[in-house]
Structures are given as structure tokens and as C-alpha cells.
Amino acid sequence: MTAVQTELAVVQPRTERRAAASPVPLTRVVQVELRKMFDTRSGFWLMASIGIAALLATTAVILFAPDSELTYDNFGAAIGAPMAVILPMVAILSVTSEWSQRSGLTTFTLVPHRGRVIGAKAIASVLVAVVSMLFAFGIGAVGNVVGTAITGTPVVWNVSFAQALCIVLGNVLGLLTGFMLGVLIRNSAGAIVGYFVYSLVLPPLFAVLAASQQWFDDLRPWVDVSYAQGFLFTGSPTGEQWTQIGVTGLCWLIIPLVVGLRLVMRSEVK
């Protein structure tokens, strides 16, 4: 077979040479993890859907919103809604596919320090979130200019830089919530269901409880993570609200993430 002849030239095992090999740098792991977010059909469409959703949302605002509501914050809110769902999915699948698709067998033998791989995935996910948000703000700005030009109404730029930062932070926190669930559950379907429980099932339950129990109504901003993070999307939070974002973030995000990381370090990759 011809393959046997080529093999002689290509495969030359040598000893000693490798002892001084330099470790895989984190930047390279981040680059590879970024690539892995795009290189499957599902990954590609997930990423593409961020752009498609932003365009659709902008078009919908121009077509259906009353002229007086063609303001930058409304464009931002319309684009932010689908993104708040898609970004956590990106983070979840980045982590869970290593287990659900079993590619972790290769990933964790090429980079045996699992903390580095998980850290690289976190960095790559946040990068995707920040770039997507910049993209969303850009599309929103174009929509705002085009929309008001069509209707002949004045252009309203009513989102301050500080507010924009809060919105980016809010989306990054949402994405990290997905990331945390991915690390903790390590199964694509389970983590996605977990995310919807987190973002769609718990908030109404808390709301019902708050409506019926006065003591919980006062306590809610300290307990309900979605409620607390909501401050980031409605203007600049007060000092107390920042503390509430921090406290709920610690309980609902940081602590489970630490537990998940410990499990990942110790678990078997099969």
C-alpha cells in the first residue's frame, strides 16, 4: 500500500527531544476554543442567528413601532431580547459538547489541565458576548438612523455610555449563568433546560411569592437573581442595587460555578 511508504517519512518517533517542549499557552487554547464554537453546523448557525435576530428585531421595530418610540433604547431592547437567549446557549454548548459529544476525550488529553480548558472556554464565551453586543449596538444605531429617516422623526440617542456598559454586563452575566450550568450539569439538554428554569420558571414563582407575601417582597432583590440583574437593563443601578446584583450573583452564579469546577476537576472523562 502506498500509505505504508509515505508513513516512513512522516512518522518518526524520537525520544528525549520532547522533554523541553514548551507548554501550550492559554492564548492558543482560547483561539482553539473560539474556533470550536463556529466549526460545527449547529455552532455556525447559533452564531449566525445572533446576527440574523439582530437584523430581524431592528426591522420589526422600524416596521411596527409607533414613530414616537423609534428611539435608541427601544432598538437596543428589541435586539437584546433574542441575544439574551442565544448567548447563554453558546456558552452552554461550548462546555457541554465536550461531554455530550464526547470530544472531551481528545480535548482533555491534548490539554490535561482541565482548568485551563474551562478557563479558555469562559474567556472565549465572554469575547463572543462582548463582540455580539457591540454588533447589536451597531445594528441598533443603523436601525435608529434609518428608521427615523424613513418616518422623518428626530433621531433620539437616549442610551448613555454607562447604560450601554450595564447592558453589556447584564448580558455577560446571563451568558456566564449558562456557562455555570454547563459546567455544573455537563449535559447539553440538561443544561439548556436548567437555563430556562433559571430564567423563565423561577422569576414568575418569585413574583407570585412577592405579590402574596409582603416580607418576601422586601427580600426579593436580595434573593431573585433575574430581578436583581434586571436593574442593569433599566438605567443605572443605585449603590444598593449593585450590592443586590453582587449578592445574588454570588449565590446563584459564583458558588454553583465553584462547585461545578470542582466536579469537573475530579470527574472521569468518558
Place this chain on the structure above:
Amino acid sequence: MITIDALTKRYGGYTAVDDISFTARPGRVTGFLGPNGAGKSTTMRIVVGLTPPTAGRATIAGRRFADLPNPGLQVGVLLDASAQHAGRTGREILTIAQRTMGLPAGRVRDMLELVSLTVAEADRRVGNYSLGMRQRLGIAVALIGDPEVLVLDEPANGLDPAGIRWMRDLLRGYADRGGTVLLSSHLLHEIEVIADDIVVIGNGRIVSQGTKTELLQAAGTVVRAADLDGLARALGGSGWTVSRSPDGALRTDADPVLIGELALRAGIALTELRAADGAGLEEMFLQLTAETQREGAAA
């Protein structure tokens, strides 16, 4: 070199790997042989750091796998050819490995050529690959870093006869150039044709290990002579146990040299004298694993 030292893995009350020690040496193919569920895969996963051991240690060139700076350049690993993201193309999977290890991009093409995957096949998604194609891709991923050690779990699974022959030649050549190969199989014949050293495992314990030659000798000697009864008496007289096989040959644990001398002294002409290889090793395998095998009662 792979050194496994008193390795044990327990899951609750179940012991998957029970205090095993062996060495896979450079320049040799070490076959890891055992029935299903014997602990082969668990051992290999421990070697490459995917499973933490309960006790003992496994090292590669004296270092734990996790302490290797860029492990892909030192150890080529293929544990399960199907453990890849089904949505990636074969070329993409190789590219990810190439990027992670920091290799030149040309290695991807070289490896595809080496494992005989065509351009069209490389651009298909792995979900559409046959098991044989996945094995070839897995071998390519294992070899792309030009490592000095290979750890392969059942690499011949799903390959057609020509593919198995190709794999055997590849690994033989690799070991002959100084590489260390540890490969597992539950198929005795596969191990017998390729391995230099054999480690037989059953129920998590090593039941036998040594060079292939040693193990074949341990399987005994087959001898035929014109005067079979005389020869049996001569051997029995020297304290050797002799069994008579149905096809009219004697089987004994005595060394061929010794049998030749005995026959000469007894004045018996031999018509055949050889190590009981082939079938012998199979019988040994079945015997060794008899009490640990699922079909144990029948054996």
C-alpha cells in the same frame, strides 16, 4: 516508555483495576489483552489522565501525564474513535489538534495522506463516517504530533482486513523506529500477530505477562514421534506431565531442546517438534481468563 505501578481503581465496592504493574518499553509493541470489562480501557484512561486512580501511579517517560508540557507531542492517544463531535469534519478535527499542539498547518494534509482519507472524505462530517474511517481519523489525530508513545484502545475495531494489515504495518514500523506502543484488544489473534510483549488482564488483575516468545513457550511444546508411547514414557520418567492430543501428538511443558535430548538418549526418532503457538496461546488465554470470563463456567 509507559510505567504502570501498583495501579488500582475502585468504584464504590467494585474494583475495576486491581493493583496492576507493567511496563511498555520503547521499540516494542505491548499488547494489552483481556476479555470485555477486564479493566483495559480504565487502565488506559488512567494513563492519559482522564480517570484519577484510587491508588498507584502511571507515568510516561517518568512523568505523570498531566505534567507533560504539550502532551500531544509526546503521547498519541486513541481511546474511542467515535468520541468526536459528529458535526465537525475530519479535517477540522485534525486542524483543532494541529492548532492546539502548535504544529505547522501542513501536518493536517500529511496525516490525511498517511491514513488514506481522501480530500472528499476529509471534508465530510464525522457523523457520516464509517467506524473504519473514524479509526483512521483517530490514528491520524494520535500521530499528528509525531509522538514517541502511542496509547491505542482497540484500534483495529471496525477496520477491514486490509485496514488491519495496514495498521499492523504502521505500528510495527513505528515501534521499529524506537516508538513505544501500548494497544489493547480482546482479540487474541490481533495481539498475537503484532505484539512483542503481552500483558493479559482479567477482572482487573494481570493474569500473565511477558514477551510473546515466553508466553508461547509457556503454552508448551508439541512433539510427534514414530514411537509415541516410548517418548511419553521417557518424558514421564523425567518428571514431565504429558498429554496426548486427539490428532496423535504429545503435548508437554518441557522445552524443545530438552525433549530432543531425551529422545536422542531413548533412541526415538522425532517426526515433529515445535512450540505450541497459535492455538496454544488461545488455549492459554481461555484458561487464564476462565474464572474471570463471563462464559467462565463453560471454559
